[in-house]
Amino acid sequence: MAKNVSLASLDQKLAMAKRCSHEGVVAGAKAAVVASVATAIPTFAIGKMLPWARTYLNPTAKALIVSTAAGMAYFVVADKTILKTARQNSFKQA
Structure with missing residues (x-):
C-alpha cells in the first residue's frame, strides 16, 4: 500500500537534502584549502632541498601532488x- 505523501513533506525533505549537501560542500572546501597548504609547503620545500626531487619533480608534478591531496x-x-547530517536528520524524524 502506497503512502500518501503530501507536497509539504516533499518540500521539507528537499530543503533538508539541500542543507545537507551545502554543509558538505562548505566542509569539503575548508578541508581542501587546509590540505593544499599542508601539502604545498613540504612539496615545494623538498623540491628545493633534495637533489633527487630537484631532478625528477618538475612544477607540473608538484602541482599534481598538491591538487590530488x-x-x-x-x-x-x-x-x-x-x-x-543525513543520519542526524533521519534520527530526528524517527
Missing part, C-alpha cells in the same frame, strides 16, 4: 559531512 580531502570530508 586537495581533491581527495574535499571528497572525503564532503561525503562524511553529508552522511553525518
Whole structure:
C-alpha cells in the first residue's frame, strides 16, 4: 500500500537534502584549502632541498601532488559531512 505523501513533506525533505549537501560542500572546501597548504609547503620545500626531487619533480608534478591531496580531502570530508547530517536528520524524524 502506497503512502500518501503530501507536497509539504516533499518540500521539507528537499530543503533538508539541500542543507545537507551545502554543509558538505562548505566542509569539503575548508578541508581542501587546509590540505593544499599542508601539502604545498613540504612539496615545494623538498623540491628545493633534495637533489633527487630537484631532478625528477618538475612544477607540473608538484602541482599534481598538491591538487590530488586537495581533491581527495574535499571528497572525503564532503561525503562524511553529508552522511553525518543525513543520519542526524533521519534520527530526528524517527
